Amino acid sequence: MEFTSPEAQERYAALVRALPQVVVGLDFDGTLSPIVEDPTAARIHPEAAPVLRALAAEVRALAVVTGRPARQAIALGDLDEVGTALREAGTELYVFGQYGNERWSASRRRIVSPQPPHGLATFLRELPGVLREADAADAWVEEKGLAVAVHTRRLPEPGEAQRRLTAPLTALAERHDLAIEPGRHVLEVRAPGMHKGIAVRTVVEEVEAGGILFAGDDLGDLEAFEAVAELREEGLATLLVCSASEEQVALVERADVVVDGPDGVLELLRRLTADAAAARG
Numbered sequence: 001m002e003f004t005s006p007e008a009q010e011r012y013a014a015l016v017r018a019l020p021q022v023v024v025g026l027d028f029d030g031t032l033s034p035i036v037e038d039p040t041a042a043r044i045h046p047e048a049a050p051v052l053r054a055l056a057a058e059v060r061a062l063a064v065v066t067g068r069p070a071r072q073a074i075a076l077g078d079l080d081e082v083g084t085a086l087r088e089a090g091t092e093l094y095v096f097g098q099y100g101n102e103r104w105s106a107s108r109r110r111i112v113s114p115q116p117p118h119g120l121a122t123f124l125r126e127l128p129g130v131l132r133e134a135d136a137a138d139a140w141v142e143e144k145g146l147a148v149a150v151h152t153r154r155l156p157e158p159g160e161a162q163r164r165l166t167a168p169l170t171a172l173a174e175r176h177d178l179a180i181e182p183g184r185h186v187l188e189v190r191a192p193g194m195h196k197g198i199a200v201r202t203v204v205e206e207v208e209a210g211g212i213l214f215a216g217d218d219l220g221d222l223e224a225f226e227a228v229a230e231l232r233e234e235g236l237a238t239l240l241v242c243s244a245s246e247e248q249v250a251l252v253e254r255a256d257v258v259v260d261g262p263d264g265v266l267e268l269l270r271r272l273t274a275d276a277a278a279a280r281g
């Protein structure tokens with residue numbers, strides 16, 4: 001892991017001191033879960049559960065903030081079980097799904113979700129024609145209830161296919177008052193208005209946190225990074241962690257710490273837990 005500046009190292013030290021008041025916010029794909037070709041085959045990192053359990057004893061709350069539907073993230077992350085263990089340590093686990101549109105907590109065990117956006121059903125009906133015209137008929141379409149994700153990872157030239165699809169999918173989304181969210185070999189179409197930054201602020205305010213660490217890997221995490229930077233200006237202890245990959249570099253220049261993918265994220269969380277225990281004496 002690499003601190004990006006001397007100030008970043010000081011922010012880490014301040015976060016360790018404030019840890020009992022800190023919310024740890026974690027993206028799922030590419031941060032807690034290694035990227036795989038087939039999104040249905042993704043699973044949380046095998047070492048995540050014990051790392052999160054150990055960290056839970058040191059922090060105010062944990063929040064998984066993801067583009068995945070909450071139900072899916074809970075299943076792929078075994079978060080029901082992790083949440084039970086965290087509750088035993090007196091710590092809440094939140095899951096904000098679909099970029100903050102859905103929420104779940106280990107204490108309530110119920111997913112609160114809005115209605116799908118108007119226009120999504122028509123968007124879906126018109127989608128195959130647009131994919132054919134863009135020579136991407138084999139793109140994998142993930143229907144998420146509140147959103148649709150068009151994946152190019154398994155096409156012969158995934159980056160080129162994503163570039164080819166961006167303009168026609170954006171136009172189709174705009175015709176139906178929907179927003180487009182680009183990601184790692186994926187273009188997601190969803191309702192405008194909600195993003196991970198709102199989810200971060202919500203959890204920080206609800207638990208009256210004194211600090212926030214957020215770790216992410218992709219463009220959909222940018223708003224969370226912006227929210228954390230604003231909270232820093234407001235006086236909270238903060239740390240921005242980039243789970244780095246060759247596919248996406250946008251978060252690197254905004255991060256305090258750059259780590260090597262999900263392995264690196266867990267290494268950082270282990271170090272944080274150990275440093276907090278050492279600081280307690």
Ligand SMILES: O=P(O)(O)OC[C@H]1O[C@H](O[C@H]2O[C@H](CO)[C@@H](O)[C@H](O)[C@H]2O)[C@H](O)[C@@H](O)[C@@H]1O
Pocket residue numbers: 027028029030034035036037038039042065066067068069142144149151153183184185186188218220
């Ligand atoms: O906010 P996140 O937790 O990072 O979720 C964003 C999207 O991640 C998933 O797709 C990504 O991960 C897949 C599995 O590793 C990978 O195959 C794909 O190329 C990535 O874009 C997921 O399928 C989407 O629904 C999430 O919104």
